[in-house]
Amino acid sequence: MERTSDRTSPSRLTRRKVLGSASVGAVGLATAAIIGCGDDDDDVEPTQETTPGQSPTAQTPGADTPTKGPSIRTGGSIAAVVSEPADLNPHTGISGGEHQTLWLIHDNLIAYDEKSVPREDLSLAKQWEVVSPTEIALTLRDGVKFHDGTDLTAEVVKYNLELILDPATASVSRGQISPIGSIETPDAKTVVLKLTKPSASLLLALGDRGGMIVSRASLESKGLKDYAVAPTGGSGAFQFENWVRNSNLKLKRNPNYWRTRDGQKLPHLDNLELKFIPEAAVSLAALQASEIQIGPVSEEDLKIVESAKDLSVNTFVGASTLQIFMNRNSPVFKDPRARQALSYAVDRESMVLAITDGRSQPALGPLTPAQWAFDPKLPAPSFDPKKAKQLFEAAGFGSGTTIKVLTYAGAEIYKRQVELVQQSLREIGITMDAEFVQTGAVYAEYKKGTHDAAFSGFSIRADPHGSLGEEFISKGGFAWSQNPATFELEPDVDKLLTEANQEYDLTKRTALYRTAQDKIINEYAMAVCMYYGNTYLGQNQSIGATSSLFGGEGKPRLAEVYLKG
Amino acid sequence: MVTIMLFLLMSFVPGDPITARYGMDGSSLNAEQEAALRKEYGLDQPLPVQYLSWVRALITGDLGDSIQQRRSVTTILKERIPVTLQISGFALLLSVVLAAPLGVIAAVKHNSVWDRLLSGFALAGVAMPAFWLGLLLLILFSVKLSWFPVTGFTRLTTDPLEALRSSFLPALTAALGGTTAMILRQLRAALIDVMRQDYIRTARAKGVRARAVVVRHGVRNAMLPTVTVIGLATAHLLGGSVVIERVFNIPGMGRLIIDAMNARDYPVVQGVVLVITVFVVAINLVTDLTYAYLDPRIRLR
Numbered sequence: 001m002e003r004t005s006d007r008t009s010p011s012r013l014t015r016r017k018v019l020g021s022a023s024v025g026a027v028g029l030a031t032a033a034i035i036g037c038g039d040d041d042d043d044v045e046p047t048q049e050t051t052p053g054q055s056p057t058a059q060t061p062g063a064d065t066p067t068k069g070p071s072i073r074t075g076g077s078i079a080a081v082v083s084e085p086a087d088l089n090p091h092t093g094i095s096g097g098e099h100q101t102l103w104l105i106h107d108n109l110i111a112y113d114e115k116s117v118p119r120e121d122l123s124l125a126k127q128w129e130v131v132s133p134t135e136i137a138l139t140l141r142d143g144v145k146f147h148d149g150t151d152l153t154a155e156v157v158k159y160n161l162e163l164i165l166d167p168a169t170a171s172v173s174r175g176q177i178s179p180i181g182s183i184e185t186p187d188a189k190t191v192v193l194k195l196t197k198p199s200a201s202l203l204l205a206l207g208d209r210g211g212m213i214v215s216r217a218s219l220e221s222k223g224l225k226d227y228a229v230a231p232t233g234g235s236g237a238f239q240f241e242n243w244v245r246n247s248n249l250k251l252k253r254n255p256n257y258w259r260t261r262d263g264q265k266l267p268h269l270d271n272l273e274l275k276f277i278p279e280a281a282v283s284l285a286a287l288q289a290s291e292i293q294i295g296p297v298s299e300e301d302l303k304i305v306e307s308a309k310d311l312s313v314n315t316f317v318g319a320s321t322l323q324i325f326m327n328r329n330s331p332v333f334k335d336p337r338a339r340q341a342l343s344y345a346v347d348r349e350s351m352v353l354a355i356t357d358g359r360s361q362p363a364l365g366p367l368t369p370a371q372w373a374f375d376p377k378l379p380a381p382s383f384d385p386k387k388a389k390q391l392f393e394a395a396g397f398g399s400g401t402t403i404k405v406l407t408y409a410g411a412e413i414y415k416r417q418v419e420l421v422q423q424s425l426r427e428i429g430i431t432m433d434a435e436f437v438q439t440g441a442v443y444a445e446y447k448k449g450t451h452d453a454a455f456s457g458f459s460i461r462a463d464p465h466g467s468l469g470e471e472f473i474s475k476g477g478f479a480w481s482q483n484p485a486t487f488e489l490e491p492d493v494d495k496l497l498t499e500a501n502q503e504y505d506l507t508k509r510t511a512l513y514r515t516a517q518d519k520i521i522n523e524y525a526m527a528v529c530m531y532y533g534n535t536y537l538g539q540n541q542s543i544g545a546t547s548s549l550f551g552g553e554g555k556p557r558l559a560e561v562y563l564k565g
Numbered sequence: 566m567v568t569i570m571l572f573l574l575m576s577f578v579p580g581d582p583i584t585a586r587y588g589m590d591g592s593s594l595n596a597e598q599e600a601a602l603r604k605e606y607g608l609d610q611p612l613p614v615q616y617l618s619w620v621r622a623l624i625t626g627d628l629g630d631s632i633q634q635r636r637s638v639t640t641i642l643k644e645r646i647p648v649t650l651q652i653s654g655f656a657l658l659l660s661v662v663l664a665a666p667l668g669v670i671a672a673v674k675h676n677s678v679w680d681r682l683l684s685g686f687a688l689a690g691v692a693m694p695a696f697w698l699g700l701l702l703l704i705l706f707s708v709k710l711s712w713f714p715v716t717g718f719t720r721l722t723t724d725p726l727e728a729l730r731s732s733f734l735p736a737l738t739a740a741l742g743g744t745t746a747m748i749l750r751q752l753r754a755a756l757i758d759v760m761r762q763d764y765i766r767t768a769r770a771k772g773v774r775a776r777a778v779v780v781r782h783g784v785r786n787a788m789l790p791t792v793t794v795i796g797l798a799t800a801h802l803l804g805g806s807v808v809i810e811r812v813f814n815i816p817g818m819g820r821l822i823i824d825a826m827n828a829r830d831y832p833v834v835q836g837v838v839l840v841i842t843v844f845v846v847a848i849n850l851v852t853d854l855t856y857a858y859l860d861p862r863i864r865l866r
Contacts (some may be wrong), residue, residue: 086633086828170598225635245634245644246816246824277716277814281700286715289708440827441579547742 026367071544073265074564077271078543080558081283081295084246084276089213089228091164091171096459099209100556101274104233104251105147106212108155109138109191110203116372116462116552122259124152124213124235125191133198133504138191140482146215148238154185159216161193169224171552173210176466177202200509208462208553214524223343237267237559249274261546262558268546268562276511288313294549294558297538299356299413305538312539317552318361318368320457320533322417324405326526327439329487330452332395332403337425339525340381341391342403342453344398345424347383352531355416363529366458366467370554373464373513379506380521389428399429407455409436417501417530457533462552464513465501471527472520486488567842568835575831582632582829583608606632606832619835623844628839629832633825638836646840649817651721652809653802655732656739662799663745668752670785673779675757683749690746695805699738699812705855706734721839735813739805744798751794755787762786788859796852800845 083097090102120126125138144152161183164171179199184192195202205211218233227233231240237259250274254269259266277283280298287295288308296311297305305311324342326333333339348362364380364491367373392398407414416432425432437445446454461467474489493516500512520526535554546560559564583602603609606629607618622629630639673681707715713734719727759765760783768778806819814820818837825833857863 035681087635167598228635242818246810246820247814275814276718278811278820279814282703282715282812282814285700285703285708289711289715291715291717437579438827440584440829441581444581444584445579 002192009317017474029149030267030325044130055558071565072268072546075270075561076563077273078269078290078293078561078563079248079273079275080556081277081286081292081563082274082556084278087097087228088231088240088243090209090214091160091169091173092224092228093209093359094177095170096555099551099553100558101249102209102212102231103239103555103557104238104272104274105231105236106214106293107144109206109213110206111211112204112207112552113461114548114550114552114557116204118207124157128203130504131192134195134200134503136193136195138193140189140191142189144235144304146218147237147254148215148218150215150217152213152235153188154191155188156216157191157213158183158185159219160213161210162310163219164210170212173205173208173517176205176208177210193513198504200500200504201463201469201515204461204463205466208466209459238272239283246276248276263526266546266560272558272561273545284538287540290540290542293543294556294561295538296556297536299359299536302357302359302536305536310541312541314537314549315359316370316535316537316550316554318370318374318532319461319535320459321363321366321368322413322455322457322530323363323366324421324453324455324528324530325446326453326528327446327449327451328526329449332397332401332452333451335395336523336525337391337395338397341388341395341397342425343381343388343521343528344384344391345388345428345430346528346530347424348445348530349383351417351420354420355413355532356409356531357422359532360531363531365521365529366471366527367464367517368460368532370552371464371467373510375510375514375517378517378521380382381525383424385424385428388424392428392430400430400431401429402433402448403436403452404433405450405453405455406435406437406442408439410439418456460553465497468497468513468516468520472516489526490519493519493524493526568620568839569616571614571835572619575834576612578826578829581608582606582831584829602816607629620834623839628779628836631796631830631833633828633830633833638832641833642818642836642840645816645818645821645837647720648718648815649729649806649810649819652732652735652739652815652817653799653806655729655736656744656802656809657795657799659704659736659740659743660748661739661795664752667745667850668749668791669756669779669784671749671753672783674758678755683743684753687746688747690741691743695738695742695808696812698733698742699809702734702738703812713786718813734817735809738812739809741801743805744801747794747798747801748791752784752787752791755790756783759783759786784849785859789856792855792859795849799848803844805842 046200068272071395082100083095085093085098085101086095087093087098088101088105090106093102107124109124110118110128112118113122123413124141126141129137131137138157140152140157146152150156161177161180163169164173164177165180167174169532179195179197179202180193181196182194184194188193193202199370213235214227214231215235219227222230222232229243234240235258237254237257239254241250241252243249249275253267253270268311275286275292277286277295280296280301282300283292283295284297284304286292287297287305288311290310302313305313324346326339326342328334328339333342352358352360352362359504361369361472364376364378367375369376392401405418407418415436418432422432422434435451440456445451458467458471461470472489472493474494496512496516496519500509503509503512521529535550537549538555539549542564544562545558545563546562547557549556549558551557583599600609607615610618619629625716626639628642630636631638631641634641667686669685671680688827703715706712714731717731719731721728756779760779765778765782768782769775773782806817807823808819809815810817810819811823818840822837823833825837
C-alpha cells in the first residue's frame with residue numbers, strides 16, 4: 001500500500017510558493033519577457049529556473065518517480081480507464097472528459113505542466129515572446145511531423161486557430177482564444193498572434209483544447225465530422241488505431257514523436273489501450289485483477305486500493321470546487337442576505353469529514369489550492385447557524401420557509417451534500433426540497449428559473465480566468481448564479497474579472513482575483529463554496545511515469561507512462 | 566403504437582439534445598447556429614410533425630442520424646445488434662441448459678429436499694438484482710480466480726474461443742438473474758401437471774421405463790407452456806442487456822440506449838427501441854410457430 005499526493009499538501013502551500021510557481025503560469029507579460037527560451041534542441045530538460053520559488057512537489061509513485069535507465073522498460077502495453085470521449089476532434093469536441101484522450105494524440109502550441117506552468121519542452125512552440133500586451137510571437141519547433149506524415153508549419157497553426165475562431169465550427173474553444181484578432185505568418189516557423197485586447201489567460205488557454213494543433217491535410221481530407229471518430233492528424237506521443245464506442249480505444253506508439261525524456265525517446269510504451277468503464281465498482285475490479293494498470297478511484301473505494309499490496313493511489317488536491325449556485329431571481333435568493341444566510345448555514349468541516357473522510361479541504365472561495373491565484377487567507381464564511389437564522393429573518397424568510405434546489409441524480413456525493421445542508425437548515429426552521437435530475441438535464445432545467453439553487457461542482461482550469469471568468473462573469477459560459485431572466489451577475493465583479501484578465505502583472509492580477517473572490521463569496525454570495533474535490537488515480541505498481549500523472553487542471557496525463565523493467 | 570408512446574415519453578423528459586451535444590448552455594453556438602441545428606434535426610417542429618417525419622423516413626429504411634455521434638443510426642445499430650444478440654443468445658442457451666434438467670429433477674422429486682432447494686435457487690435468481698449478481702461473479706471469477714476477463718468483448722466471428730470466454734460471465738449473470746428461474750419454475754409446474762395425467766399412468770401401467778415416461782411423454786407435453794416462457798425470457802434478456810452490458814462494459818444496444826438517453830439523442834433511442842420491439846414481435850412469432858411444431862393438433866387447426 002502506498003498513498004501519496006501529487007500536490008503539495010494545501011496546508012503547506014504558502015502564498016509565496018503558489019505565486020512563485022505561477023510566475024510563469026501567470027506570465028509576467030508586462031516586461032515582455034521571453035517565456036519559452038528553449039533552443040533548437042528538442043531534448044530540453046525541464047528547468048527549475050522557469051519556476052522560481054516553486055514548492056517541491058510530493059512524489060507520486062508513478063507520476064514523479066525519477067526515471068533513471070534500467071527501471072524503465074521500453075515497449076510493452078498497458079490499459080487504463082478514462083472517461084469516454086464523444087468526439088475526438090479537438091475543435092468540435094465538448095466534454096471535459098475528452099482531454100485525457102486528446103492529449104495523447106495531439107500536442108499543444110503551448111503546453112503547461114502539472115503546476116500549470118507553460119513549458120517550452122512540452123510545447124509545439126519552442127519559444128514565445130510577448131512583444132506587446134496585444135502581440136505574441138511564437139517560434140515553432142523544427143522537425144515535428146503529424147501522424148499523417150505532414151509537417152508542422154505556421155500555416156497549419158494559422159489554419160487551426162482560424163478554424164476555431166470561425167463561428168461555423170461551433171468550437172467550445174472559441175471563447176477561450178477569442179482575444180486573437182488576427183494571425184500572421186511571416187515565415188514557415190513564425191506565428192504572430194495579434195490580440196484585440198490584452199489577455200493574460202491566453203497562453204494557458206493555448207494549453208487547452210484551443211491550442212491543440214491538427215494536420216491541415218487530415219482535417220481537410222476527412223472533414224471535421226469524420227476526423228472526430230478517427231483522429232489521424234495529431235502529432236502526439238500516440239497514434240490513433242481503433243475506437244469501439246462504449247468499449248475501448250487503442251493507441252500505438254508514434255515512432256516519429258519529437259519529445260524525449262532523459263535522452264530516451266517518448267513514448268515509453270508501444271501500445272496504450274483506453275477502456276471506458278462507466279461503473280466505478282467494475283473499474284476497481286479491473287484494477288484489482290491487473291486488467292488495467294491505471295484507473296480512477298472513487299472516494300468510497302480509496303481504502304480498498306490503499307490496502308492492496310500491488311496498488312497505489314495518486315491524489316490531485318483541489319481538482320474542483322463543490323458549490324451551491326443561487327438563482328438570484330428566485331423569491332428567496334433575490335435578497336443577498338438570504339444568500340449569505342445559506343452560506344453561513346453550511347457546515348463545511350462536517351461535510352468534509354462525512355463525505356470525503358477528511359481527505360478534502362473546506363472551501364474558502366471558488367479557486368482551489370491547485371491554482372496559483374488561490375488565497376489561503378481569503379475571508380470566507382464559516383458555519384454559524386445563529387447568524388444564518390438572523391440573516392434569513394432579516395431578509396424576511398423565517399421559520400417555515402421552503403427552498404427548492406436541484407442537483408444530479410445518481411451521484412452519491414451530491415445526495416450527501418444535500419442531506420447535510422438540509423439537516424443544518426432544518427435546525428433553523430428552513431426546509432430544503434431537493435429534486436434530483438439526470439446529469440444531462442440539470443443545467444437546462446436550472447435555466448428555467450423554477451429552482452432557488454443548484455448543487456454542482458466546477459472543475460478547475462489551468463488559468464484562474466478559466467474558472468472565475470466562466471462562472472462569475474455575466475453571460476459567462478457556465479454562470480450558474482446569473483439571473484436566469486437577465487443573464488446578469490454583478491457589474492463590479494464583471495469589471496474586476498475582466499481587468500484581471502487584461503492585467504499582465506502577476507501581483508496586481510492576484511490582488512484583483514482576491515477582491516473579486518471576496519465579493520463573490522461574501523458581499524454578493526453568488527455561490528456557496530463548500531469544499532474542494534480531489535481526483536484519485538489508482539495505479540498498479542508494475543508501472544511508472546516520467547512525468548506527473550496529472551496536468552495542472554487535474555486531469556490524467558498518460559503520455560509518459562512506462563512498464564517497470 | 567410503441568413509437569407514438571416513445572415520442573410522447575421522450576417529450577416529457579427534461580433536457581435537450583442540442584444542449585447535451587454542444588454544451589450546457591450552448592455556449593459554443595450562436596443563436597443562428599443553434600436554430601440551424603434544431604432545423605437540421607427537425608427539433609424546431611411540433612411533436613406530431615417530428616413523429617410523422619420520422620415514420621416517413623423509417624419507411625425508406627432511414628432511421629436518421631445520431632445527434633451525439635453524428636453518424637447514421639442504422640450504421641450504429643449494425644455494430645451493436647450482433648453484440649447484444651451474442652450475449653442474449655448465449656444467456657438463453659445457458660438458461661435452457663441449466664433450467665431443463667433442474668426443472669425435470671424438481672418435478673420428478675416433487676416436494677422432496679431437492680425440489681425445495683431448486684425452488685429456493687429459482688426464487689433467489691428472480692429476486693437477485695442482475696447488477697449485484699454480476700459484480701459478485703466478477704469478483705469471484707475474474708478478480709479472485711482470474712478465470713474470465715473483467716471487461717472486454719470479442720465477437721464470435723473474430724475468435725470463437727475468446728468470444729465464449731468474454732461472453733460467459735455476462736451470459737451467466739443474465740441467465741442466473743431471472744431467465745433460468747423463469748424456465749425452471751414453468752417447466753417444473755407444467756411437468757408436475759403432466760405427470761398427473763391419465764396417459765402417463767397408462768404408460769407406466771404398460772411397463773414403460775420411468776425415464777422414458779418422463780422424457781418421451783412428460784417433458785414433450787410440458788414443453789408447450791415452457792416454450793411460451795422461453796419466448797418471454799428472450800424478451801427479458803434483451804431488456805436486461807441494459808444492466809448486463811453496463812456491468813460488463815459490453816458495447817451492445819443496452820449501453821447504447823443508456824448513453825443515448827443521457828445525451829437526449831432521440832434518433833438513437835427511437836432506433837434502439839424500434840429494433841427491440843421488432844425482435845420481441847419476431848420472438849412471439851417464432852414461439853407461435855414452435856407451438857405448431859411441438860403440438861401437431863395446433864398445426865392441424
